Amino acid sequence: MTSESEYGGPVVTRIVALAQPILDDLGLTLYDCEHAGGTLIITLDKRRDPVGPGSDESGSAGPRVLLDELSLFTRLLSRELDHDDPMPGRYTLEVSSPGLERRLRRPDHYTGAIGEAVAVRLVREIDGTRRLSGTLIAATDSGITIRLDDDATGTGAGSERQLRYADIERAKTIFTWGPAPKPGKGASTRPRSAAVAGGSADAEEASTHHSQEAAAS
Secondary structure, X not given: OOOHHHHOXXXXXXXXXXXXXXXXXXOEEEEEEEEEOOEEEEEEEEOOXXXXXXXXXXXXXOOOXXXXXXXXXXXXXXXXXXXXXXXXXXXXXXXXXXXXXXXOOOHHHHHHOOOOEEEEXXXXXXXXXXXXXXXXXXXXXXXXXXXXXXXXXXXXXXXXXXXXXXXXXXXXXXXXXXXXXXXXXXXXXXOHHHHOOOOEOOOOOOEEEEEEEOOOO
């Protein structure tokens, strides 16, 4: 059962409950759900098979949500919201995929990003800085551990920094497009988005928007 503390309140918890059967039918999973003012922001991802023991594949690897899937989910959820009316008054529904650089907001987001490069902005300065970047190497219910990109030890590996979630103002994964071209080879002139299969939400965050006015209560 979805808890109110996980998503931030009874309204969003109710919306998640309405969305879950639709997600199950479409083979999608809920990455995040936020109610900010008059906007309901829902982020979807493809359902992942658990990474088996001994596998060196990241659980975040795999296909991305297609724009057609986002559109279909938006239509189906809008119908449920019209019927159930969990959000009285006028609101805007935004449905998107996480994109290549995903916002990290909850402990399960961090757990799913272990092994990936991340950028973190702190609530306040620690050791003279509010910005950290490195590889996320651990995540628990209370905080995370990052291997920084500082190589302070001179061994080729950065130092490790433990952070509580309360220390973090915002964080996201970092996508690297690949190594720079070798001298004399020249850079490719192909747009970045051209490397992604047509219709996929891989290169840019795909989204659909739907504005509606809920029935008066």
